[in-house]
Amino acid sequence: MTAVVTMGAVGLTYPGPPSVRALLPTDFVVERGEYVTIMGPSGSGKSTFLNILGLLDRPTEGTFALDGIDVSSLRERQRAALRANRIGFVFQAFHLMPYRTATENVALAQLYSGVPLAKRMANARAALDRVGMSHRADALPKTLSGGERQRVAIARALAHGPSLLLCDEPTGNLDTTTSGSILELLDELHAAEMTLVVITHDPQVAARGQRKVTIRDGMLDE
Incomplete structure (x- = not known):
């Protein structure tokens, strides 16, 4: 079975002057169905690594395949x-549209995917049900608690059936009790064979992963 993420000696140097080596050459593989946490302090290179993983930044060296597809030579549109x-x-911030219902917020994630409206709404309702939010499908974000808003955000991330769920400090804006319920939801998604990479500075969040990776000064260590 093809790994979801395969990185070979991937690194990123920001041009100067002076140039900055943000990520040292890194080998990193995430198998399908794995739950990997990446932990490091501020300035460690977590954001750089997240941006490369999420295809937001291009590495300046090495090879990167997502679902077996070599992304190195792809154009920006691809x-x-x-x-x-x-x-x-x-994300840590929920990024929900304030005047759209929970269902509409989730459906918006598929707006540019070519999926017809009826299918987008059906996918949104199914995703909300998956995260335990079907009873709040018609609610506006301002009427939801922080934990409920994060569940809607997770539903939005799941609606199109991704290969990889990439979470950046998913409990950073939540209290301890609510954080626990979100981490339990991530555990449930992992049990259902979702592939997860969670980036965090919190040791308790990092400990939930099947594999824990640390990053410091642009270097990954397992």
Whole structure:
């Protein structure tokens, strides 16, 4: 079975002057169905690594394949299409449209994928049900708690059936109890064979992963 993520000596240097080596050459593989956490302090290179993983930045060296597709030579339009179809993003800030219902927010993620409206709405309702939010499908974000908003954001990331769920500090804006419920949801998604990469500075969040990777000064270490 093809790994979801395969990186060979991937590195990134930002041009100067002076140039900055943000990520040292890194080998990194995520098998289908794995739950990997990446932990490091501020300035460690987490954001750089996230941007490469999410096809937002191009590495300046090495090779990177997503679902067996070599992304190194793809044009920006092709990279954007691959990102839209195969990666689901969950952020610390929920990024929900304030005047759209939960269902509409989730459906918006598929707006440019060519999926007909009826199918987008059906996918959105199914994703909300998957994260335990079907009872709040018609609610506006301002009427939802922080935990509920993050569940809607996770549903939005799941709606198009991605190969990889990429989470950046998914509990950073939540209290301890609510954080626990979101981490339990991620555990459930992993149990259902979703491939997860969670980037965090929190040791308790990092400990939930099947594999824990640390990053410091642009260098990954398992």
